[in-house]
Amino acid sequence: MKTWSLCALLLIGLVGAACTPDHDAPTTLNYGLTLAPTGIDPHLNASAELGIPLTSVYDTLVVQDPATGEILPSLAERWEVSPDGRTYTFHLRDGVLFHDGTTFDAGDVAANLDFVFDPDHHSQKAIFMLGPFERAEVIDARTVALHLSEPFPPLLDSLSQVYLGMASPEALAAWGPAEYQFHQVGTGPYRFVEYVPNDHLTLESNPDYSWAPQIYQREGPYYDRIVFRFYEDPATRALALENGEVDVLGEIPPREADRLDALPEFTLFPVAIPGQPMEFLFNTALPPTNDPEVRRALIEAVDRKTIVDTVFGEHSSVAEGPLSRNMWGYADDVSFPAYDPESAQRRLEQAGWVLGADGRRSRDGVPLSLTVVTPNWGNHPEVSQLLAAAWEAVGAEVEIETAPGFGLLKEASDRGDYSLIGINFFGTDPDLLRPMFTSSGLYNWMNVSDPALDGVLSQAATTAASQSDRQALYADAARAIRDQALILPIRDYVDLVVADNRAGGLAFSYQGWFPLLHDLHPGP
Amino acid sequence: MWAAVTFAFFALRLAAGDPISSLLSQGLASREQAEALRTSLGLDSPLPVQYLRFLGGLTRGELGRSLYTQRSVAATIAGQAGPTLRLALAGLVVAAVVGLALGIAAGTSGTTLLGQAASSLAGFATSIPAALTCVLVLWAATTLARGSPVLLPLTRSESLLLPALALGIASSGALARVIQSGLEDNSRAPYLLAARARGVRPGPRLIWHALRPVLPLAISFLALEAGLLLGGTVVTETVFARPGLGRLLVSSILIGDYPVVQGLVLLAAVVYTLTHVAADTLSAVVDPRLRPST
Numbered sequence: 001m002k003t004w005s006l007c008a009l010l011l012i013g014l015v016g017a018a019c020t021p022d023h024d025a026p027t028t029l030n031y032g033l034t035l036a037p038t039g040i041d042p043h044l045n046a047s048a049e050l051g052i053p054l055t056s057v058y059d060t061l062v063v064q065d066p067a068t069g070e071i072l073p074s075l076a077e078r079w080e081v082s083p084d085g086r087t088y089t090f091h092l093r094d095g096v097l098f099h100d101g102t103t104f105d106a107g108d109v110a111a112n113l114d115f116v117f118d119p120d121h122h123s124q125k126a127i128f129m130l131g132p133f134e135r136a137e138v139i140d141a142r143t144v145a146l147h148l149s150e151p152f153p154p155l156l157d158s159l160s161q162v163y164l165g166m167a168s169p170e171a172l173a174a175w176g177p178a179e180y181q182f183h184q185v186g187t188g189p190y191r192f193v194e195y196v197p198n199d200h201l202t203l204e205s206n207p208d209y210s211w212a213p214q215i216y217q218r219e220g221p222y223y224d225r226i227v228f229r230f231y232e233d234p235a236t237r238a239l240a241l242e243n244g245e246v247d248v249l250g251e252i253p254p255r256e257a258d259r260l261d262a263l264p265e266f267t268l269f270p271v272a273i274p275g276q277p278m279e280f281l282f283n284t285a286l287p288p289t290n291d292p293e294v295r296r297a298l299i300e301a302v303d304r305k306t307i308v309d310t311v312f313g314e315h316s317s318v319a320e321g322p323l324s325r326n327m328w329g330y331a332d333d334v335s336f337p338a339y340d341p342e343s344a345q346r347r348l349e350q351a352g353w354v355l356g357a358d359g360r361r362s363r364d365g366v367p368l369s370l371t372v373v374t375p376n377w378g379n380h381p382e383v384s385q386l387l388a389a390a391w392e393a394v395g396a397e398v399e400i401e402t403a404p405g406f407g408l409l410k411e412a413s414d415r416g417d418y419s420l421i422g423i424n425f426f427g428t429d430p431d432l433l434r435p436m437f438t439s440s441g442l443y444n445w446m447n448v449s450d451p452a453l454d455g456v457l458s459q460a461a462t463t464a465a466s467q468s469d470r471q472a473l474y475a476d477a478a479r480a481i482r483d484q485a486l487i488l489p490i491r492d493y494v495d496l497v498v499a500d501n502r503a504g505g506l507a508f509s510y511q512g513w514f515p516l517l518h519d520l521h522p523g524p
Numbered sequence: 525m526w527a528a529v530t531f532a533f534f535a536l537r538l539a540a541g542d543p544i545s546s547l548l549s550q551g552l553a554s555r556e557q558a559e560a561l562r563t564s565l566g567l568d569s570p571l572p573v574q575y576l577r578f579l580g581g582l583t584r585g586e587l588g589r590s591l592y593t594q595r596s597v598a599a600t601i602a603g604q605a606g607p608t609l610r611l612a613l614a615g616l617v618v619a620a621v622v623g624l625a626l627g628i629a630a631g632t633s634g635t636t637l638l639g640q641a642a643s644s645l646a647g648f649a650t651s652i653p654a655a656l657t658c659v660l661v662l663w664a665a666t667t668l669a670r671g672s673p674v675l676l677p678l679t680r681s682e683s684l685l686l687p688a689l690a691l692g693i694a695s696s697g698a699l700a701r702v703i704q705s706g707l708e709d710n711s712r713a714p715y716l717l718a719a720r721a722r723g724v725r726p727g728p729r730l731i732w733h734a735l736r737p738v739l740p741l742a743i744s745f746l747a748l749e750a751g752l753l754l755g756g757t758v759v760t761e762t763v764f765a766r767p768g769l770g771r772l773l774v775s776s777i778l779i780g781d782y783p784v785v786q787g788l789v790l791l792a793a794v795v796y797t798l799t800h801v802a803a804d805t806l807s808a809v810v811d812p813r814l815r816p817s818t
Contacts, residue, residue, distance in 0.1 A: 128554075196603070239662060
């Protein structure tokens with residue numbers, strides 16, 4: 001009897017489900033992430049991956065134009081910068097609601113910045129993006145002023161990032177720094193539903209969202225629900241797309257990306273990621289790379305175009321400076337020495353490195369030997385192998401040392417016994433050059449000490465009056481870095497994203513990694 | 525256990541570098557800010573002091589907090605334990621079933637084609653690396669599913685079947701070898717001759733007779749393997765995009781989240797101890813010779 005009634009119930013359920021018209025069924029998008037970050041509170045954690053879902057959970061005071069990086073209004077309708085560049089006054093939009101129903105106002109901006117600055121919260125990124133920030137002053141419910149100890153033009157870029165997205169202070173206080181990551185509350189087009197580390201993160205559309213900034217082209221959000229899952233093994237990503245498990249997935253290996261792109265059900269989006277390109281930094285404190293002529297020779301010995309084509313396929317361009325070409329601040333009149341092995345040989349010869357009978361160069365009995373420290377991620381090892389072959393061809397001995405993890409890379413750099421070290425950094429404001437190319441910078445792995453370069457980079461991030469002034473200063477910096485041959489730039493980073501054509505309208509923020517989920521919709 | 529956590533404490537700090545560098549890998553901080561973060565996380569005190577602080581915490585039952593999320597290590601681990609436990613148990617079932625089948629086939633069919641095939645399969649299963657098994661299983665299933673979409677749900681990461689297969693296959697080979705050699709050693713044992721003389725025909729009953737003395741060994745092998753299977757989940761979880769302790773361990777090591785790694789090492793030490801005890805107990809249940817005489 002029991003069995004029968006159960007079967008009947010099941011049958012009714014099935015028929016019911018089959019009769020429900022399609023357009024009433026909730027729409028779900030499955031989005032694949034390629035890293036499972038440890039900690040996803042954007043105010044405290046630093047991962048770029050967390051921004052893929054959370055950029056759509058939070059709104060920011062300002063936003064960046066996806067194409068140009070121009071700063072546009074969002075939660076702040078307009079703003080003024082004081083003549084001394086030390087006070088930014090924001091006039092806030094009215095009628096904005098957090099996902100928990102509370103109203104967004106000026107006090108919430110101050111509360112968010114307090115949360116980031118609390119030393120017990122150990123913020124790993126947001127706090128550093130605020131530079132010389134001193135305090136927030138609530139002038140009235142709709143007006144807030146941020147006071148700085150010195151001018152800091154990158155501030156607006158920072159305030160446009162998810163790391164300084166506006167969270168509900170009630171939720172921040174209720175959950176505290178350890179648990180808030182599981183209960184995030186913003187004002188964005190999608191609201192945070194659930195996060196199970198290493199498993200999934202779920203968002204649902206925010207039906208009240210009526211304060212979309214002008215970067216969005218459509219009347220979203222369209223999906224009722226977006227589920228993010230983590231695909232850390234590159235070998236399985238194409239499979240996940242092909243078996244229909246995900247609709248959008250990034251960091252697809254080049255060959256797989258091209259194969260999927262050729263299929264009618266998928267579209268490939270090569271997304272340029274701004275920042276410092278994949279590059280190798282010369283150690284200017286240790287022979288033989290302390291000699292600029294040797295550094296120039298090593299740059300000329302490398303056919304960068306062939307390396308990029310071999311390792312990354314046709315979607316990546318060769319990098320020509322300390323900034324990637326798709327970001328503002330890139331100097332398009334600066335290019336690094338082209339492939340010229342004869343000139344490389346000549347330079348080494350003139351610098352005293354004489355070719356021996358065994359095909360190896362040496363000077364005063366010391367062999368021309370290079371140690372390359374390479375990260376084990378982002379195709380650095382493959383590129384290092386090709387670089388080693390190129391340098392061996394001009395008579396150097398090359399040893400490659402692989403660093404699995406950023407901590408070990410830093411450790412190798414602290415030891416100082418390397419000739420080159422591979423790295424890339426992401427970011428949208430050219431001020432990201434400062435920690436690396438100034439003499440006191442935390443990442444000055446080149447051991448560069450050039451007062452002129454220090455001055456240019458510091459001026460560009462403090463007293464420079466306008467964006468065009470800053471642009472000119474960063475062009476000066478790029479020339480100095482090129483002229484002193486401090487780096488070997490390899491490739492501007494491109495994220496190969498493949499989307500199932502079931503989803504349409506895929507576009508990305510200026511930052512590159514982050515999709516504009518608001519505009520994403522079912523159907524082509 | 526003390527040795528394990530002490531080793532983990534010092535080895536990690538030597539092997540994975542300065543956690544502050546990993547914490548600041550997005551590169552914006554100044555030197556002063558980096559040092560301020562080090563101080564606020566208590567990582568500025570000398571290593572022996574940090575070690576004593578860690579031991580002190582342990583005696584109070586505290587494993588510390590993640591450097592990245594400030595969440596307690598116990599809560600961080602507890603959140604990932606369930607999926608790993610399910611996967612390891614399912615893998616164990618696969619290992620037991622496949623291993624028993626292959627072992628019996630190889631151990632009783634001797635030089636026949638079936639025996640040879642089972643024996644080679646077992647050898648193959650043991651020698652193929654776990655990462656390859658995973659990708660092969662996933663690829664085979666996806667290829668099959670493309671032909672018959674009914675199978676599609678099996679290839680999704682929520683499904684336990686494929687990861688359990690991939691995880692269990694490697695252990696099944698070793699188990700099959702244990703059973704095979706046990707059965708072959710037994711085949712000339714006097715009690716089996718006696719059984720045959722009593723008229724027990726070759727077939728399931730005779731196999732059961734021959735298998736009885738092999739079982740304790742097989743069971744202790746499986747129990748020990750259970751501990752290893754927990755380790756095997758590292759690869760399986762990554763390839764099949766499943767949550768779990770294996771993923772947590774790898775990511776925590778890579779980013780230098782030491783408190784979490786220490787907690788996981790301690791957990792592993794406890795689990796290995798428990799599986800050893802379980803192995804001895806189970807063997808005694810199956811084999812009367814191992815029971816204490818009263």
